[in-house]
Amino acid sequence: MGNTRSSGGLSTAQQAAKFLGVSALAGAVMAGLALPAVGALGLAAKGTVEEFDGIPANLKTPPLSQRTTILDAKGGEIAKVYSRDRTIVKLKDVSPYMRQAIVAIEDARFYQHGAVDLKGVLRAVNTNAQEGGVSQGASTLTQQYVKNVFVEEAGNDKEKVAQATRQSIGRKIKELKYAIKVEKELGKKRILENYLNITFFGQQAYGIEAASQRYFSKSAKDLNLEQSAMLAGLVQSPSRYDPINAPETAKERRNTVLRRMAEVKDITPAQAAAAQKKPLGLKVSMPRSGCITAVQGAGFFCDYVREILLNDPTFGKTAEARAKRWNQGGLTIRTTLDPQAQESVQKSIKSHVYQSDSVATAVTLVEPGTGKVLGMGQSRPYGFGENETQINLSADKAMGGSNYGFQVGSTFKPITAAAAIEQGKKPYQRYSSPYKMKYPSPVTTCKGTWRNDEGATVENENESEVGPYAMKEATAKSVNTYFVQLISDIGVCPVTQMADRMGVERADGEEHNQVPSLTLGSEGFSPLTMANAYATFANRGVYCSPVFIESITGPNGKALKVPQSKCSRAMSEKTADTINTLLRGVVEDGTGKQAGLKNRPSAGKTGTTDERRAAWFVGYTPNLAGAVWVGGPGAKGVTMENISIGGVFHDKVYGADTPGPIWKDAMSGALEGKPAPNFESVSIKDPNQHKSDDDKKRNDRKPSNDGGDKGDNGDKGGQENPWPDISLPSDLIGGGNGNGGNGNGNGGRHWPR
Incomplete structure (x- = not known):
């Protein structure tokens, strides 16, 4: 102007x-x-x-900050959050x-x-x-x-x-x-x-509706005379006339307002006198703001939603713009949280791990094909008290999680297997898999060559685990030396590339280490990451990024744009089906047998880290994937030996005996009443082995010049000793070294098993 x-x-x-x-x-x-x-x-x-x-x-009037309501997928309220409580x-x-x-x-x-x-x-x-x-x-x-x-x-x-x-x-x-x-x-x-x-009316109440709810637990349209007078009196000095902390002063101020109303003839002197005699009549509803107030144990899910709005460019180009939108509030956010799944998660956690335990557990459930996060919970509640935390144990560091995530142990092995199969390896690929061995060297990586200059060794969980093994048995028994030989054979780079395609990013945001020990789960990841990665197997090889938000309605009632799941093929359908078949074996007769679901197909993998500082079970059905981690929530972790968890004593904690049952109970409740589709099964048997079995029947105890399987990389030529504990003459045992994968062994004899 x-x-x-x-x-x-x-x-x-x-x-x-x-x-x-x-x-x-x-x-x-x-x-x-x-x-x-x-x-x-x-x-x-x-x-x-x-x-x-x-x-x-022109007066620039910013939108008034209001409360934001966060809802579950069915429309039930999870929490109200606000910078200023206002409606x-x-x-x-x-x-x-x-x-x-x-x-x-x-x-x-x-x-x-x-x-x-x-x-x-x-x-x-x-x-x-x-x-x-x-x-x-x-x-x-x-x-x-x-x-x-x-x-x-x-x-x-x-x-x-x-x-x-x-x-x-x-x-x-x-x-x-x-x-x-x-x-x-x-x-x-x-x-x-x-x-x-x-x-501002005091007690975190901005605007008359919030004030009416705060002091009288009623809507502003229902305020009576004396209640209205009390609230009007607060405006001059909300702290001085606070009816909760200074009721007598508040009453005097209220009566002053009533007298003034009579003076200006809004009410009669008689009305004023009658109202002045009445008590304040408070019915206080204390402010409940933020994810700490979330129901269903969904505090960390709620906090993840907040992190999305503060970090995703969908909600503003700059951090300042996103923070301003969040603080202004007035949003109605419908999330992907499924109340049935969340209830099941919390029930399972409560029955298996106590809040007071020295270790904690975190559980995340994801829907394959959509990326929707249906459940997220942990045994350490959202809060500031003893054995409470503000760290989301299911999330990456950037989204409120721990600094480094948690080593995932053998739950990483299926990613190596998927990479190997994509590289042309067969599920019946065999390696010598001794109980203990040095890491093979040299090994190709994305950045050159890794060499075992220090003579590092790797060993299996039990001395009885001695190969040779094919992939099925090695996966079911979680044989470390097998998977070290496998990653060394194909190189580290295909494995890290597969991990990237499956959304398996380190919790600290750093790049993968280009080392063979990667296959043993040496890096830290979050339960959300692992659940979503295994959802890729369930979705027959298509990865979908995780999503938490279905829709958002702004203060004006208009729908806002929300992040969508991005799906891309990480591996072929055949590779995914092969992994599914391998991992079904884990829960049917392998290390994860305790986690098997009743009356529906399931697959999964156990994982235990060095010194038992973390134990995992990650598994899935065709329509739901879930990850369970158990371990010390602090930086140093806890060695889980001779330890009581949820009232149960363990001399040693395994992925099967603690995370496995948590996963089983959480998944069972979440899937109750839901369809039970089957996996697409594929054969993982060596087709040449069938021929060999036929030959056994026809040529029992007859010499054979069988030189081994083509494509078996020539690890073995001829027939291995069917009784490794019995020393047999060398001329009765298949003749050793194949030639460059052509299986041209030196001959030997087939022996019936």
Whole structure:
């Protein structure tokens, strides 16, 4: 607006003065409102008028921050979160008593004057001039509303809030100009509505609806006379007149409002007297904000949703823009959380791991094909007390999880197997798989060659685990030396590339280490990552990124854009079906037998790390995948030997005996009443082995020149000794070294088994 003048030649300040029926000088004085007289300040009217005219005319009113409601997939409320607890309501939805009370005590002439109350201003100017300071104000509801807009715009920035409330000439002049503009554009009813919605009433309650719920547990439209008077009295000083902490002072203030309402003839003296005798009648609903209040144990799921809104570019190009949107709130967020699955997760956790245990567990369930996270829970609740935490044990570091995640042990082996099969290896690929061996060297990686210069060794869990093994048995028994030989054979790079395609990223955000021990689960990942990776197997090789949000409705009722799951093929269907067949063997007759589900096909893998600091079971059905981790939640972890977990003593914790049953119970409840589809099975037997079996029947104990299987990389030629504990003459045993995978052994004899 600047210093523009109307056709009548009046500046904006002069128009304001004329609007109020006073001179330009008086208008400038009124701009000062609760300030010392102009003479006392030594200000010229001209300077004040120029300052007034230099203020932009349009008041920028930021959206009022409101509470955000987070819902589960069925529409049930998980939690309410807010920077400022506020629910905006229309003026018609506010009790008439409340409307009368706030006007009577704060601005009795609200409907008679313009943006500024001239009589009040002159009274304040006179008083302040006599006292030589600022002792009395004369702000109208309109001016108070404008000041509250400044405060709202400042948000949680203490310096900006101080500027917005500082008693200064500049702020008062600015406030006056905007008040005049607001008065002309909005009108009295809209100003009163806005004022009631923006004003702070104490106890974290912003706006009349939140205040009514806080102190009386009722809607603003249902407030009676004495309740309205009490709330109206809070505005002047919410802390001083706080009815919870200073009930007597609050009652005195309420009675002052009632007397004022009688004086301005909103109520009769008899009504005022009767209301003054009544108690405050509080029915307090203390503020419950944030994910700490989430139901169904979904505090960490709720927190993950918050992290998405603060980090995903979908909700703003900059971190500042995303934080502003979150703090403004007013959102209704429907999530993917399935109440049945979440209840099952929490029930399983509670029955197997105690909050007071030295170790913790975390469980995440994901739907294959959609990436929807259906359940997420842990034994250490969201909170600040003993054995509570704010760390989401199911998430990566960037999304509120632990700094490094947790080593996943043998649950990484199926990723190596998938990479190997994609590279052309067969599921009947055999390796010598001794109990203990040095890491093969050299091994190719994405960055060159890895060499075992230090002579590092690897061994199996039990001394009885001695090969040779094919992939099925090695997977079922979780044979370390087999998978070290496998990754060394194909190289590390195909494995890390497969991991990347399956969304298996380290919890700390760093790149994968290009070392063969990767196949043994030496790196740290989150339960969410592992559950979603195994969902790729269940989805026949198609990876879908995890999603937590179904939809968001903004404060205006319009739908907002939300992140969508991105799906891409990580491996062929045949490879995925092969892995599914291998991992079905784990739960049918392998290390994960304790986790097998009743009456529905399932697959999975156990995992235990060095010193038993972490134990895992990650498994799935065709329509649900889940990961369970058990371990010490701290940086040092806990050695899980001779330990009690959930009231059960363990001399040694295995992936099968603790995470396995947790997974089984969580999955069983989540899938109750749901379809039980089958996997697509494939044959993982060596086709040449069938031929060999036929030959055995026809040529029992007859010599053979069988030189081994083609494509078996020539590890063995001829027939191995069927009784390895019995020493047989070498001419009766198949003749050793094959030739470059052509299986050209030196001959030998088939022996019946």
